[in-house]
Amino acid sequence: MQLPGNILCVTLGGHSGRVAEQLLGRGWNLSPVTDLAAAGRLQAHRKFSLGLLVVGAEPDVAEESMEACIAASPGAEWVALCEAQALESPAFRELVLGSFFDHLLQPCDLRELEMTLGHAAKRAGLRHRNEAARRCAVDALGMVGQGPAISRLREQIRKVAATDAPVLIGGESGSGKELAARAIHQCSPRASGPFVAVNCGAISPSLIQSELFGHERGAFTGASSERRGFIEAASDGTIFLDEIGDLPIELQTNLLRFLQEKTISRVGGVRNLHVDVRVVAASHVDLAEAVAVGQFREDLFYRLNVLSIEVEPLRRRMEDVPILAEYFFQRCIAKTRTRVKGFSRQALAAMLAHEWPGNVRELFNRVQRAVVMTDRRLIGPTDMGLEAVENVAGMGLDIARTTAERDVISLTLTRVGRNITHAARELGVSRMTLYRLMEKHGIALESESRLQPASAWSPAAPVIRPTPVARVGDSMDAMMKSPAAGYRSDWSGAGKPAGRA
Ligand SMILES: Nc1ncnc2c1ncn2[C@@H]1O[C@H](COP(=O)(O)OP(=O)(O)OP(=O)(O)O)[C@@H](O)[C@H]1O
Numbered sequence: 001m002q003l004p005g006n007i008l009c010v011t012l013g014g015h016s017g018r019v020a021e022q023l024l025g026r027g028w029n030l031s032p033v034t035d036l037a038a039a040g041r042l043q044a045h046r047k048f049s050l051g052l053l054v055v056g057a058e059p060d061v062a063e064e065s066m067e068a069c070i071a072a073s074p075g076a077e078w079v080a081l082c083e084a085q086a087l088e089s090p091a092f093r094e095l096v097l098g099s100f101f102d103h104l105l106q107p108c109d110l111r112e113l114e115m116t117l118g119h120a121a122k123r124a125g126l127r128h129r130n131e132a133a134r135r136c137a138v139d140a141l142g143m144v145g146q147g148p149a150i151s152r153l154r155e156q157i158r159k160v161a162a163t164d165a166p167v168l169i170g171g172e173s174g175s176g177k178e179l180a181a182r183a184i185h186q187c188s189p190r191a192s193g194p195f196v197a198v199n200c201g202a203i204s205p206s207l208i209q210s211e212l213f214g215h216e217r218g219a220f221t222g223a224s225s226e227r228r229g230f231i232e233a234a235s236d237g238t239i240f241l242d243e244i245g246d247l248p249i250e251l252q253t254n255l256l257r258f259l260q261e262k263t264i265s266r267v268g269g270v271r272n273l274h275v276d277v278r279v280v281a282a283s284h285v286d287l288a289e290a291v292a293v294g295q296f297r298e299d300l301f302y303r304l305n306v307l308s309i310e311v312e313p314l315r316r317r318m319e320d321v322p323i324l325a326e327y328f329f330q331r332c333i334a335k336t337r338t339r340v341k342g343f344s345r346q347a348l349a350a351m352l353a354h355e356w357p358g359n360v361r362e363l364f365n366r367v368q369r370a371v372v373m374t375d376r377r378l379i380g381p382t383d384m385g386l387e388a389v390e391n392v393a394g395m396g397l398d399i400a401r402t403t404a405e406r407d408v409i410s411l412t413l414t415r416v417g418r419n420i421t422h423a424a425r426e427l428g429v430s431r432m433t434l435y436r437l438m439e440k441h442g443i444a445l446e447s448e449s450r451l452q453p454a455s456a457w458s459p460a461a462p463v464i465r466p467t468p469v470a471r472v473g474d475s476m477d478a479m480m481k482s483p484a485a486g487y488r489s490d491w492s493g494a495g496k497p498a499g500r501a
Contacts, residue, residue, distance in 0.1 A: 009052045040068075050121055051078040051079070052078070057083040067095070079117060081104050082105065098377055141183040157187060163307065178242060181238070193235070194238075196234040209254070213267060231275055238278045238280055239279055239280070240280050243283060244282065244304065252297045253300075259304070318352055347381050347386070352411065406443065409437055420434060
């Protein structure tokens with residue numbers, strides 16, 4: 001057997017260090033310590049993938065300090081070696097149950113211990129691979145997701161970032177428009193300049209002109225000194241105008257002038273100031289419709305809509321839900337001491353069944369709430385305020401397969417906007433087979449169309465849309481095995497970027 005390296009062996013309570021000596025003698029790469037403080041000092045410098053706790057009959061292990069020790073080696077698996085009497089202590093039992101891969105009773109056969117350590121090492125390796133895959137899913141821009149929709153979005157961002165033209169971002173509230181705007185800025189030659197985000201809908205109409213364009217001293221009552229506006233503050237960088245549809249019509253004229261001439265004049269000022277700023281705007285309402293009803297200037301619409309990007313609602317990229325949940329979970333627990341380990345299977349199933357009207361922001365909020373509210377180690381659907389769906393445990397393979405097949409078909413149809421040809425291709429079956437399967441599972445094409453409200457976005461100007469990317473492993477079989485099918489046993493799982501004006 002190839003012996004795994006980096007084992008931290010903590011022998012407590014004056015218990016004999018004989019086990020550590022035996023393992024060392026048999027070639028195990030072991031770092032023995034006899035108290036938690038020494039363990040902490042070692043952990044500060046070395047990464048351990050395995051931990052062995054050796055205690056006697058009365059483990060004097062404060063649960064909290066042992067948990068801190070376990071937390072100091074993230075990703076490590078722990079094995080406890082104790083006397084049977086030790087398990088009489090409820091606190092110790094709880095600790096072993098919640099935080100250890102396995103436990104063995106003294107006296108213990110050395111080979112049995114070696115075997116258990118070997119299994120624990122395998123699991124640690126798997127966890128490491130999982131963690132590496134999770135890191136791959138988070139790009140340098142903090143944009144999480146691996147599905148085709150997010151890949152398309154990244155590609156669009158990369159393309160528009162290379163130019164200096166205005167960009168209009170469409171998408172529902174909470175879907176990630178501001179994140180996309182930040183990503184455009186960060187990928188652009190302006191990255192070293194400021195990124196100023198302004199929510200046009202959140203500033204009172206009486207203030208918005210001076211907030212955007214600044215004002216001169218004495219321009220109005222209370223203007224005791226001159227002040228630069230957000231546009232000037234974004235000099236050499238990017239201004240993100242969120243909810244641009246809420247900009248009062250008179251200000252739309254000023255903004256249009258700025259876009260055409262690259263100059264602004266402050267409120268109460270007479271000078272025209274040259275400002276070099278890229279404009280990225282976003283709206284969750286259909287601006288073309290706003291133009292049609294006279295609420296938005298057509299010329300401004302065309303000026304802004306030189307390049308347009310659409311961020312898909314979360315319900316059309318459900319494949320990213322588990323990975324986003326895991327990402328938010330890790331962010332939440334990074335700041336707090338918690339015993340919560342991740343998501344239960346039921347929570348994952350409930351997340352996949354939910355329609356996410358509030359999109360990614362809603363997912364973040366629900367994860368945050370669950371981490372605080374749960375009393376269990378694995379977050380359940382109710383902790384997230386979600387309705388529990390069928391319990392997959394113990395339902396039998398036939399039913400489980402059928403349920404998974406139905407879920408995968410529904411999810412795929414949802415993701416591709418209920419386009420049969422695309423769904424059949426993604427599932428790796430013919431259109432006829434897909435129709436047959438839909439009939440078998442009672443999935444009607446129209447009945448779920450409420451899941452697909454026509455996008456609030458209908459750009460009139462040319463849209464950059466790369467051709468759909470074929471996914472590796474997108475066949476029905478692969479999806480049945482994937483977490484999206486709800487068969488992963490435990491899933492553990494952002495906040496609004498600061499600095500918004
Ligand atoms: N792909 C993603 N990866 C990680 N976090 C994301 C992703 N998409 C959105 N978020 C997070 O979700 C939250 C909402 O995103 P964002 O503010 O960009 O949405 P929005 O579409 O601009 O919303 P609104 O229209 O209400 O302003 C933020 O905390 C953001 O960081």
